[in-house]
Each structure stands twice: as structure tokens, then as C-alpha cells.
Amino acid sequence: MVPDAAGAGLTSQRARDRLVRLLEGQGIRDPRVLEVMRTLPRHLFVEEALRHRAYENTALPIGHRQTISQPFIVARMTEALLEGGPLRTVLEVGTGSGYQAAVLAQLVDRVYSVERIQALSRNARELLSRLGINNVNLRHSDGGEGWPERAPFDGIILTAAPREVPEALLTQLAPGGRLVAPVESGGGRQQLVRYTRTEEAFVRDILDAVLFVPMLPGAEQ
Ligand code: SAH
Secondary structure (H helix, E strand, C coil): CCCCHHHHHHHHHHHHHHHHHHHHHCCCCCHHHHHHHHHCCHHHHCCHHHHHHCCCCCCEEEECCEEECCHHHHHHHHHHHHCCCCCCEEEEECCCCCHHHHHHHCCCCEEEEEECEHHHHHHHHHHHHHCCCCCEEEEECCHHHCCHHHCCEEEEEECCECCCCCHHHHHCEEEEEEEEEEEEEECCEEEEEEEEECCCCEEEEEEEEECCCECCCCCEC
């Protein structure tokens, strides 16, 4: 039983069902992604004062000037990552609240997630363990360097926007793997980009216009 589910239970389930219908209406098709979003308690990943807004389709603050991504974007990126075959391992850059990692944890064998702000990484670790999610490995470090000791990854997802996808991350992608990232495209705009690694090269597709917090260099305490 998920903590707090008794109190928020029914309302949350109804609110989640409503959110999932909205996501379907916006074009999310993958039934596995929709099912995970129907069941995962997003309200536990936001501050208590914002819980009543957890099932709105909006990004919300999580402290340290960071945000939990909009549900539509979480669904879209997860779908884009899964398209093209099953993934065993996924690296996430930007753990934040841990919500995206928790979504992925239901869909792939193992998630590795790095976060540059120690307090966020620590909170996410505690929450994921409380939820009994034990196939996520977290690390407090600069995600621009990836996680070389655990590479290669079948999938890589960035939830903060770099100016360009760091070379180190592309090299940690396994052949056949996909990397999905918001990338600066000039004038304060960002595009969601997917790189697919083939045996010889990277194929780059542009998916949507998006708006993420910037990817920052270095880790802070
Ligand atoms: N995936 C998160 C969204 C978090 S917002 C969620 O589901 O809640 C993006 C996160 O990326 C922030 O927590 C920010 O601190 C982190 N971040 C930014 N630059 C980073 C970097 N270079 N390495 C690791 N994390 C980074």
C-alpha cells in the first residue's frame, strides 16, 4: 500500500483517470505508458501544499528552483524512448523529484538517474524506497558526464535542457539505443530531439517544442 493512499486514495485515482484521458486526447498512444501514469501517485512527488494540483497537466515547483515536468511531457518522452523495442537499461539526467525515474522503473529493467543537487537526489531516494521501487540507482553528480561505469545504456533521457547534447552521453548509448532530450534551439526556444544510434551513425529526429529548466554544469551540495 502506497503511503498516504488511504487519505488521498479515491480522489487521486479519479484525478489520475481524468489526467490519463487528457493525455490520450493529446495523442499519447502507448498503453504501457498510460497504465503507469494511471497508477503512479504523482501527488507524493510534489510538495504537500501543491498536492491538490498534482493531477493537473502542468509542471510544478519541487524546490531549489526546479520543477517536476508536465505529465504530458513525461508521457511523450517515455513513449519516444520506448518506441523501437524494449530497453533494459536507461540513464536519466536530472532526477529532480524522482517521478520520471519512477515511471521508467515500471517499464524497463533498470534505471540509473543522476542529479546535480544533493538534496533533491536524497529526497528522491527516500521516496522511491518508500514506494518499494528498487530498480532505480541514484547518484549525485554532473549528468553531463553520464555514468561511464554503468554504460552503455539502451536509453538515455535528459530532463534538463543543454545547449547541445554532451558528447559523453552520446558515446554511452548502446547501438540501437535512443536518447531523448530537450535541446536549446536559439531565442530561448527548445526542441525535443531523439537520437537513435545505428551501427554506423546517429539518426536525429525533432519531436516537439518544449520548455525545460536548463542543464547546468557541475554538482552542488
Ligand atoms: N525528471 C525530473 C525533472 C526534474 S527538473 C522529475 O521527474 O521530477 C530537471 C532536473 O535536472 C533538476 O532537478 C536539475 O537540478 C537537474 N539538472 C540540471 N542540470 C543537471 C546536470 N548537469 N546533471 C544532473 N542534473 C542536472
